[in-house]
Amino acid sequence: xxxxxxxxxxxxxxxxxxxxxxxxxxxxxxxxxxxxxxxxxxxxxxxxxxxxxxxxxxxxxxxxxxxxxxxxxxxxxxxxxxxxxxxxxxxxxxxxxxxxxxxxxxxxxxxxxxxxxxxxxxxxxxxxxxxxxxxxxxxxxxxxxxxxxxxxxxxxxxxxxxxxxxxxxxxxxxxxxxxxxxxxxxxxxxxxxxxxxxxxxxxxxxxxxxxxxxxxxxxxxxxxxxxxxxxxxxxxxxxxxxxxxxxxxxxxxxxxxxxxxxxxxxxxxxxxxxxxxxxxxxxxxxxxxxxxxxxxxxxxxxxxxxxxxxxxxxxxxxxxx
Amino acid sequence: xxxxxxxxxxxxxxxxxxxxxxxxxxxxxxxxxxxxxxxxxxxxxxxxxxxxxxxxxxxxxxxxxxxxxxxxxxxxxxxxxxxxxxxxxxxxxxxxxxxxxxxxxxxxxxxxxxxxxxxxxxxxxxxxxxxxxxxxxxxxxxxxxxxxxxxxxxxxxxxxxxxxxxxxxxxxxxxxxxxxxxxxxxxxxxxxxxxxxxxxxxxxxxxxxxxxxxxxxxxxxxxxxxxxxxxxxxxxxxxxxxxxxxxxxxxxxxxxxxxxxxxxxxxxxxxxxxxxxxxxxxxxxxxxxxxxxxxxxxxxxxxxxxxxxxxxxxxxxxxxx
Numbered sequence: 001x002x003x004x005x006x007x008x009x010x011x012x013x014x015x016x017x018x019x020x021x022x023x024x025x026x027x028x029x030x031x032x033x034x035x036x037x038x039x040x041x042x043x044x045x046x047x048x049x050x051x052x053x054x055x056x057x058x059x060x061x062x063x064x065x066x067x068x069x070x071x072x073x074x075x076x077x078x079x080x081x082x083x084x085x086x087x088x089x090x091x092x093x094x095x096x097x098x099x100x101x102x103x104x105x106x107x108x109x110x111x112x113x114x115x116x117x118x119x120x121x122x123x124x125x126x127x128x129x130x131x132x133x134x135x136x137x138x139x140x141x142x143x144x145x146x147x148x149x150x151x152x153x154x155x156x157x158x159x160x161x162x163x164x165x166x167x168x169x170x171x172x173x174x175x176x177x178x179x180x181x182x183x184x185x186x187x188x189x190x191x192x193x194x195x196x197x198x199x200x201x202x203x204x205x206x207x208x209x210x211x212x213x214x215x216x217x218x219x220x221x222x223x224x225x226x227x228x229x230x231x232x233x234x235x236x237x238x239x240x241x242x243x244x245x246x247x248x249x250x251x252x253x254x255x256x257x258x259x260x261x262x263x264x265x266x267x268x269x270x271x272x273x274x275x276x277x278x279x280x281x282x283x284x285x286x287x288x289x290x291x292x293x294x295x296x297x298x299x300x301x302x303x304x305x306x307x308x309x310x311x312x313x314x315x316x317x318x319x320x321x
Numbered sequence: 322x323x324x325x326x327x328x329x330x331x332x333x334x335x336x337x338x339x340x341x342x343x344x345x346x347x348x349x350x351x352x353x354x355x356x357x358x359x360x361x362x363x364x365x366x367x368x369x370x371x372x373x374x375x376x377x378x379x380x381x382x383x384x385x386x387x388x389x390x391x392x393x394x395x396x397x398x399x400x401x402x403x404x405x406x407x408x409x410x411x412x413x414x415x416x417x418x419x420x421x422x423x424x425x426x427x428x429x430x431x432x433x434x435x436x437x438x439x440x441x442x443x444x445x446x447x448x449x450x451x452x453x454x455x456x457x458x459x460x461x462x463x464x465x466x467x468x469x470x471x472x473x474x475x476x477x478x479x480x481x482x483x484x485x486x487x488x489x490x491x492x493x494x495x496x497x498x499x500x501x502x503x504x505x506x507x508x509x510x511x512x513x514x515x516x517x518x519x520x521x522x523x524x525x526x527x528x529x530x531x532x533x534x535x536x537x538x539x540x541x542x543x544x545x546x547x548x549x550x551x552x553x554x555x556x557x558x559x560x561x562x563x564x565x566x567x568x569x570x571x572x573x574x575x576x577x578x579x580x581x582x583x584x585x586x587x588x589x590x591x592x593x594x595x596x597x598x599x600x601x602x603x604x605x606x607x608x609x610x611x612x613x614x615x616x617x618x619x620x621x622x623x624x625x626x627x628x629x630x631x632x633x634x635x636x637x638x639x640x641x642x
Contacts, residue, residue, distance in 0.1 A: 043355075044355065124369045
């Protein structure tokens with residue numbers, strides 16, 4: 001027997017363990033009622049994942065629950081926001097309790113890790129589509145915007161880049177899934193780690209930031225456009241994982257690092273005066289280039305020559321890279 | 322040539338006229354950045370409309386833009402919240418500029434009427450699905466919740482009920498669309514009026530409130546359940562429009578008023594001591610019953626006998642009425 005909409009929501013989405021003090025009313029009324037810290041700004045972001053477009057059919061629902069939240073937390077991280085609440089719209093072709101159970105499990109595991117509470121949403125029958133909105137806090141004037149990069153700023157990225165791009169090739173059967181390297185790369189695609197703590201630590205240090213969802217070249221391009229500046233990147237400085245290097249070679253790995261998406265690392269800029277403080281952060285931030293006055297993005301290879309850049313990031317309605 | 326995702330968003334969704342002072346950053350960064358009034362609570366609500374489920378194929382896109390916002394503003398109204406910001410996730414099978422133009426037009430016309438600004442969202446390729454989240458403000462402890470109804474409270478509804486139910490029958494070809502009555506009823510389905518000003522006026526007067534989306538019996542049932550009380554309704558007191566009465570007769574009209582959904586009027590409860598203040602409000606609120614201790618909903622007909630109630634409201638996964 002089909003479960004009713006309301007029972008469904010209650011059964012799978014009210015058993016979360018996070019109960020925040022600032023949630024006066026969560027799921028179950030016309031609206032959620034939420035209390036903001038005084039003087040904070042509210043940061044909101046919304047992302048939608050469509051089956052067959054953003055993930056293949058029969059994707060592990062636990063990974064999907066994780067990823068739907070991770071991509072939104074990554075947007076908060078890129079802004080320097082502290083995550084607080086989420087809302088979820090779930091369009092499902094049918095009620096599959098095992099699927100819902102796994103999806104909610106993946107979602108809540110990541111939510112708990114960040115102290116995030118689900119406060120509302122909608123559940124409807126339709127093609128499998130997941131829309132999640134995340135809400136976070138930022139003290140006044142401390143947001144990491146895209147438009148703050150200045151000429152002379154250094155360009156950094158967190159962690160390593162390109163892994164998720166190789167993970168996608170594995171998912172498509174174009175690269176081998178074998179071994180620990182294959183598992184690692186696939187995991188970077190399926191279960192990205194939003195760099196929330198990194199975003200918080202970069203308040204007051206970074207001049208601009210964005211998360212790398214469409215590929216470094218494309219996402220850095222958004223910073224350049226918003227800040228009306230240009231940039232030079234050093235190809236040989238792009239941070240890559242050993243696993244990616246072993247699987248596709250060093251040059252291939254750096255090409256993934258430059259143009260492949262879905263890594264959900266942060267790309268940020270900072271004045272050279274902050275370099276010491278950034279180097280002292282308890283997680284790896286690699287300088288990869290510099291902000292310049294001349295518009296556009298220039299990439300220089302190990303031989304000192306300029307390289308062509310495939311700049312087109314992932315675009316749902318345009319031509320995909 | 323297909324428009325890129327970002328151009329698409331820019332072209333259709335950044336030309337709104339509302340520019341609120343409390344929006345520090347709107348569309349175009351990783352997150353929107355928003356400023357709350359001090360001491361206010363944030364009310365958030367999210368609703369999803371799926372083609373073929375919540376509206377038929379080839380629905381007028383302007384009406385759809387209106388309705389997607391209206392149903393969310395109605396949730397804010399039912400809470401007594403003042404609307405402020407919206408986010409929109411739009412999943413579209415293809416880029417149809419005429420469709421987008423009309424959809425944005427319908428959305429922004431209603432948004433402007435309420436001073437609401439679109440601050441973010443997502444645009445993806447997929448089956449036509451619209452998810453909208455609305456954000457509003459409520460002073461501390463003034464929210465109209467579902468759980469505040471007390472024994473002895475009067476039950477009210479705003480406006481007239483049942484019109485949208487007849488509008489749906491017209492849309493399905495089961496009732497004639499002819500004449501001014503047909504137009505009026507169809508309009509009540511396609512372009513519902515969220516009772517925002519009414520919700521604000523009911524702060525401090527109503528003890529509980531909900532908007533009538535699934536039908537009065539079902540939605541009042543949510544108040545009764547949350548407040549752990551019961552109720553008696555007088556069938557003959559249900560407010561109905563002349564148009565509905567002419568089209569389906571008085572008894573039929575009241576049956577629509579009791580069980581049909583989509584009217585987006587408010588149903589609220591208030592202590593008898595507030596009756597005079599409510600009667601003095603500049604819009605029609607009709608007393609239709611009383612809150613009682615005995616659980617469940619009882620409906621009494623004009624002859625004084627109890628009537629059977631079809632209580633099942635619209636349920637996306639259960640049996641629909």
